Amino acid sequence: MTTLQTSAPAQAPTAYTPSLWARLKVNRNWMAVWFMLPAAAFLILFLAYPLGLGVWMSFTDERIGRTGVFVGLENYQWLWDDSIFWLSVFNTLLYTIVASAIKFVIGLYLALLLNRHMPFKAIIRSIVLIPFIVPTVLSAIAFWWIYDSQFSIISWSLIKMGLIDHNINFLGDANMARGSVIFANIWRGVPFVAITLLAGLQTVSPSLYEAATLDGATNWQRFRFITYPILTPIIAVVMTFSVLFTFTDFQLVWALTRGGPVNATHLMATLSYQRGIISGRLGEGAAIATAMIPFLAAAIAISWFGMQRRKWQQGSNND
Amino acid sequence: MTIITPDRRSLLKGGATMLAAAATMSSEQLLGYAKAWAQDAQWKPEAGAKINLLRWKRFVEAEDVAFMKIVDAFQKATGVTINVSNESYDDIQPKASVAANTGQGLDMVWGLYTLPFLFPNKCTDMTDVADYLGKKCGGWSASGEAYGKFQGKWIGVPVAATGGLVNYRVAAAEKAGHKEFPKDLGGFADLIKGLNKNGTPAGFALGHASGDANGWLHWALWAHGGNLIDKDNKVVINSPETAKSLEYVKGLYENFVPGTASWNDSSNNKAFLAGQLYLTANGISIYVTAKKENPQIAEDMNHAHLPAGVDGKTRELHLGFPILVYNFTKYPQACKAFTAFMMEPAQFDPWVESALGYLSPFLLGFEKNPIWTADPKNTPYRNVAETAQTPAGIGKMDENVAAAIADFVVVDMFANYCTGREDVKTAMASAERSAKRIFR
Numbered sequence: 001m002t003t004l005q006t007s008a009p010a011q012a013p014t015a016y017t018p019s020l021w022a023r024l025k026v027n028r029n030w031m032a033v034w035f036m037l038p039a040a041a042f043l044i045l046f047l048a049y050p051l052g053l054g055v056w057m058s059f060t061d062e063r064i065g066r067t068g069v070f071v072g073l074e075n076y077q078w079l080w081d082d083s084i085f086w087l088s089v090f091n092t093l094l095y096t097i098v099a100s101a102i103k104f105v106i107g108l109y110l111a112l113l114l115n116r117h118m119p120f121k122a123i124i125r126s127i128v129l130i131p132f133i134v135p136t137v138l139s140a141i142a143f144w145w146i147y148d149s150q151f152s153i154i155s156w157s158l159i160k161m162g163l164i165d166h167n168i169n170f171l172g173d174a175n176m177a178r179g180s181v182i183f184a185n186i187w188r189g190v191p192f193v194a195i196t197l198l199a200g201l202q203t204v205s206p207s208l209y210e211a212a213t214l215d216g217a218t219n220w221q222r223f224r225f226i227t228y229p230i231l232t233p234i235i236a237v238v239m240t241f242s243v244l245f246t247f248t249d250f251q252l253v254w255a256l257t258r259g260g261p262v263n264a265t266h267l268m269a270t271l272s273y274q275r276g277i278i279s280g281r282l283g284e285g286a287a288i289a290t291a292m293i294p295f296l297a298a299a300i301a302i303s304w305f306g307m308q309r310r311k312w313q314q315g316s317n318n319d
Numbered sequence: 320m321t322i323i324t325p326d327r328r329s330l331l332k333g334g335a336t337m338l339a340a341a342a343t344m345s346s347e348q349l350l351g352y353a354k355a356w357a358q359d360a361q362w363k364p365e366a367g368a369k370i371n372l373l374r375w376k377r378f379v380e381a382e383d384v385a386f387m388k389i390v391d392a393f394q395k396a397t398g399v400t401i402n403v404s405n406e407s408y409d410d411i412q413p414k415a416s417v418a419a420n421t422g423q424g425l426d427m428v429w430g431l432y433t434l435p436f437l438f439p440n441k442c443t444d445m446t447d448v449a450d451y452l453g454k455k456c457g458g459w460s461a462s463g464e465a466y467g468k469f470q471g472k473w474i475g476v477p478v479a480a481t482g483g484l485v486n487y488r489v490a491a492a493e494k495a496g497h498k499e500f501p502k503d504l505g506g507f508a509d510l511i512k513g514l515n516k517n518g519t520p521a522g523f524a525l526g527h528a529s530g531d532a533n534g535w536l537h538w539a540l541w542a543h544g545g546n547l548i549d550k551d552n553k554v555v556i557n558s559p560e561t562a563k564s565l566e567y568v569k570g571l572y573e574n575f576v577p578g579t580a581s582w583n584d585s586s587n588n589k590a591f592l593a594g595q596l597y598l599t600a601n602g603i604s605i606y607v608t609a610k611k612e613n614p615q616i617a618e619d620m621n622h623a624h625l626p627a628g629v630d631g632k633t634r635e636l637h638l639g640f641p642i643l644v645y646n647f648t649k650y651p652q653a654c655k656a657f658t659a660f661m662m663e664p665a666q667f668d669p670w671v672e673s674a675l676g677y678l679s680p681f682l683l684g685f686e687k688n689p690i691w692t693a694d695p696k697n698t699p700y701r702n703v704a705e706t707a708q709t710p711a712g713i714g715k716m717d718e719n720v721a722a723a724i725a726d727f728v729v730v731d732m733f734a735n736y737c738t739g740r741e742d743v744k745t746a747m748a749s750a751e752r753s754a755k756r757i758f759r
Contacts, residue, residue: 063438063718064416064419064420064437064438065416065419065420065437065438065440065441066438066440078756081752082752082753082756083749083752084731084749084753147581148586148589149576149577149578149579149581149582149586150576150578150586150589150590150593150595150596151589151593166577167577167578169577169578169581170581171526171578171581172526172577172578172579172580172581172582172738173580173738174738174740177581257526257527257581258409258526258527258583259527260526260527260580260581260734261525261526261580261581261734261738262580262731262734262735262738262740263731264740274725274726275726277413277416277417278412278413278416278725278726279437279721279722279723279725279726279757280416280437280438280718280721280722280725281722281757282420284756
């Protein structure tokens with residue numbers, strides 16, 4: 001019975017007092033620490049350490065090939081009145097908000113469509129996933145050709161149809177370029193939202209809809225009072241991920257525009273890479289990357305807070 | 320079949336004939352030569368040396384073939400293994416930087432522009448190799464020294480440059496009223512305007528194109544007497560001269576084919592070869608491709624240096640290709656031996672010929688290569704080293720200059736003004752601020 005000693009110390013008034021080690025050996029919490037250690041080591045080594053190193057680097061003037069010295073907030077001071085940095089913050093927010101909102105609307109709509117009974121359901125559902133499966137760089141290169149200033153298929157088709165008389169300047173004009181990269185991001189991100197929401201829709205019991213139909217609920221009412229409340233937790237998770245992915249997007253913009261024209265599409269991630277790796281100022285690049293953390297933390301906080309609340313999960317009258 | 324491999328002495332003695340024969344040297348002869356060279360060379364590769372070499376991905380296929388032939392001969396003659404990997408223009412610098420920072424992965428890099436200056440304290444001193452080559456091959460041009468030397472030491476060997484020269488369609492230029500290619504700024508602007516009026520527009524990259532955009536925009540800045548930094552590397556971009564160059568470039572931009580603000584290094588090649596672009600600045604790669612795939616365009620095109628500046632001097636920023644050896648390599652002697660071997664006339668001449676004008680030498684002796692005169696359209700690319708400036712302009716090359724060009728400070732200034740995002744004063748002030756951030 002000694003194996004259970006620790007959980008019931010009151011039963012041990014006997015002469016035998018186990019040593020600390022003996023007690024530890026059978027302590028469940030102590031065991032648990034050991035079981036968690038590999039995972040914790042992984043997290044510390046590959047997540048916490050690089051993150052900490054990045055933050056530390058942002059307080060130094062480290063360059064490529066040379067360790068830096070601590071310079072305090074100097075990097076941040078330079079960023080504070082750097083118009084390109086603020087432009088990149090603006091671009092990132094615009095990119096994230098617009099792309100995420102549209103991805104959500106289209107994704108939800110697609111999910112509702114796919115949730116219906118139709119022929120070739122499985123095949124259609126897999127096809128929807130294709131943009132998500134294609135490696136980002138490949139799709140970026142495809143878009144790069146689609147948006148090319150001279151050889152764009154869109155410009156070409158429209159000219160052949162006689163609708164326009166000159167090539168569309170997709171990536172050469174600031175606002176056009178922003179729209180173009182956002183479109184490419186939406187194209188890529190919709191399947192993730194759609195398929196995850198579809199999974200959520202599948203869990204809604206048909207009997208609820210049947211009952212609502214018997215009560216004479218309209219399509220909209222069924223969506224508003226059954227589908228939406230049940231889907232809310234999944235929406236919160238999906239949108240958190242979607243916002244995080246979009247906010248930290250790099251490949252698509254880098255492959256399409258390299259932040260151009262004149263920095264109009266520079267995101268914080270691409271600017272950080274350009275300053276840190278391309279021009280060798282690791283400290284400054286790290287400062288830009290670190291500046292992304294508050295935004296990301298806020299996005300996580302909002303959805304975490306939301307998921308905690310039953311009101312969000314189960315409808316407006318259930319606090 | 321017997322192959323006569325000449326012995327070392329007779330090979331080295333017949334230097335002059337070797338040079339002439341070099342282009343047609345078979346691989347056995349090349350190997351014989353390489354063996355003889357290796358025995359006499361002052362750099363003795365370490366036993367069992369293995370070199371990881373990263374280079375830019377070729378634009379001219381035959382150039383790559385010739386380069387690999389040199390690598391092959393060197394490997395066989397010395398027993399050194401050279402592992403060559405290729406990366407596109409844009410990816411070479413990040414890879415080289417990461418290797419410099421982590422101290423592993425690569426032993427030498429054949430990169431672009433100012434690569435060694437991004438991390439001079441990670442580069443092996445190559446002074447002995449540069450001096451040897453200078454003595455043997457007619458001396459270094461001034462631009463070659465500027466591209467290689469940092470604080471009196473050679474931190475890289477500028478192998479060659481690809482000239483960023485004007486590529487234009489002859490018939491279109493003549494129709495625009497210029498039988499001779501204009502030699503001054505006014506004439507050049509007139510030509511661009513005329514081309515646009517005739518529906519045969521010109522176009523130069525204004526996007527983040529490391530080769531094309533940096534090249535012609537630095538020319539425009541320097542031609543008007545503007546500079547990013549003065550001779551003491553103080554930021555002087557905010558000046559009346561810069562303002563003039565901004566106005567000048569905007570005048571050109573308004574007559575360009577639409578979309579140049581989004582162009583990267585390959586955009587103008589594609590548009591020119593498709594017959595949609597009639598004048599641009601580029602290496603000789605457009606002509607090389609046109610000769611093969613589109614002879615009518617090759618027939619009708621020619622090359623010229625960009626026009627002289629207001630002071631009558633031509634200053635251009637060409638795309639230099641320096642090779643560097645990291646100081647953490649285990650095989651510095653092997654790397655040095657390879658660098659010297661590859662730039663010996665016996666290797667370099669046929670290599671340059673195979674590149675069909677894409678590689679212009681910094682070593683003056685190589686200007687005699689027949690490739691430059693065999694086709695008169697190649698000739699402008701011969702003198703690239705003479706008009707070449709480093710991105711430092713009148714200043715001195717260092718880490719900050721390398722960072723400024725990598726960060727597109729000058730390109731963004733012009734693009735900001737041309738696309739109407741900022742006025743002259745704001746564009747200059749933003750550039751000044753960006754530059755001061757770097758040169759602090």
